[in-house]
Amino acid sequence: MQTSYAPGRVELLGNHTDYNEGVVLSAAIDRGVTLSGERTGSSRVTLCSTTLESTFEASTASLAPNKEHEWANYLLGVLDVFQKAGLPVGGFSAEIKSDLPLGAGLSSSAALEVSTAMLLQKLFGLSLDRLTIAKLCRRAENEFVGVNCGLLDQVSSAFGKAGHAIFLDCRNETVETTPFPDGVELLITQCGVPHRLSGGEYNERRLQCFDAAARLGAKALRDVTSAQLEAAKAMLPTLSYKRAAHVVGENERVLQGIEFLRNGNVRAFGALMFASHESSRHNFENSTPELDALVEIARDLPGVLGSRLTGGGFGGATVTLLERDKAHAVAETLVAKYREQTGHVAHAHLCEIADGAH
Numbered sequence: 212m213q214t215s216y217a218p219g220r221v222e223l224l225g226n227h228t229d230y231n232e233g234v235v236l237s238a239a240i241d242r243g244v245t246l247s248g249e250r251t252g253s254s255r256v257t258l259c260s261t262t263l264e265s266t267f268e269a270s271t272a273s274l275a276p277n278k279e280h281e282w283a284n285y286l287l288g289v290l291d292v293f294q295k296a297g298l299p300v301g302g303f304s305a306e307i308k309s310d311l312p313l314g315a316g317l318s319s320s321a322a323l324e325v326s327t328a329m330l331l332q333k334l335f336g337l338s339l340d341r342l343t344i345a346k347l348c349r350r351a352e353n354e355f356v357g358v359n360c361g362l363l364d365q366v367s368s369a370f371g372k373a374g375h376a377i378f379l380d381c382r383n384e385t386v387e388t389t390p391f392p393d394g395v396e397l398l399i400t401q402c403g404v405p406h407r408l409s410g411g412e413y414n415e416r417r418l419q420c421f422d423a424a425a426r427l428g429a430k431a432l433r434d435v436t437s438a439q440l441e442a443a444k445a446m447l448p449t450l451s452y453k454r455a456a457h458v459v460g461e462n463e464r465v466l467q468g469i470e471f472l473r474n475g476n477v478r479a480f481g482a483l484m485f486a487s488h489e490s491s492r493h494n495f496e497n498s499t500p501e502l503d504a505l506v507e508i509a510r511d512l513p514g515v516l517g518s519r520l521t522g523g524g525f526g527g528a529t530v531t532l533l534e535r536d537k538a539h540a541v542a543e544t545l546v547a548k549y550r551e552q553t554g555h556v557a558h559a560h561l562c563e564i565a566d567g568a569h
């Protein structure tokens with residue numbers, strides 16, 4: 212029996228920049244997906260989710276996405292792309308345990324994919340580097356699961372480093388880590404209303420971004436500066452302008468943000484997080500009233516430096532940067548006030564920045 216583990220991630224800045232060939236800052240968190248399994252010695256694949264109390268069987272010879280057991284598609288998808296890449300894999304069994312909430316915007320899907328890849332590596336004696344693993348897992352999500360995500364989630368899960376933020380350049384496919392400043396913590400707050408990226412909004416936003424880049428005569432929104440965008444504003448449909456403004460602004464905020472992290476300027480970093488959320492709300496329209504409420508309540512609490520939605524949006528969670536000594540008080544008050552205002556029960560989790568998959 213072998214085991215593998217891959218964590219979820221929190222996106223710190225750089226919302227919807229990854230598939231626009233941009234830059235993003237993230238971190239792996241102290242929650243994730245553990246798999247234990249072994250080779251079946253045949254073409255049989257036997258999967259079991261303890262969290263969902265569900266099992267599923269398949270054959271390596273006929274892998275296809277399954278509608279009733281969507282959770283299984285993440286594992287089957289990774290097996291499928293490994294096979295298509297000509298890697299010597301075969302049937303296996305796997306039991307999934309996870310302490311990562313599903314649909315919370317913390318990339319439970321990428322954690323499951325990366326954990327599957329790590330398990331396959333062990334079971335079949337492969338030695339792929341982390342970037343190759345992340346890219347194969349993204350391919351599984353794009354081609355098998357059907358979500359056209361970028362590289363952010365899989366890279367964060369594969370490259371996480373305790374106490375460090377991850378800086379990913381999606382065009383150059385380079386990954387750097389930088390120490391996260393002392394004296395601050397990250398609070399992840401699930402809004403209590405799950406999100407579903409397969410819902411279509413994500414792929415729709417992606418196409419709107421590609422369309423905006425084409426109208427601007429750019430290969431990708433990565434190539435557009437805010438000055439260029441402002442100069443072209445009059446000739447762009449409002450929707451294209453707003454989508455582009457979000458991505459262009461986020462890329463710029465990531466580049467400023469990494470400098471602020473390096474200098475330990477947590478206040479300035481927090482201000483960028485608030486600006487990022489405002490841009491999500493107004494320009495990208497991937498926030499929800501619940502996420503807005505969490506950010507607005509957090510803004511007024513002593514010790515809070517910044518707050519924004521994290522991940523795809525349309526539900527999920529916010530990430531709040533706050534002073535360590537006020538962290539517990541903020542978490543309690545945020546949940547209480549949010550319940551008063553919206554009637555929803557939020558889950559707040561003070562998270563450690565953790566190591567990536569192993």
Ligand code: GLA
Pocket residue numbers: 222225226227228229230318360361362363364522523524
């Ligand atoms: C989801 C996707 C990522 C990224 C974020 C938004 O998490 O899976 O690839 O696009 O949304 O930044």
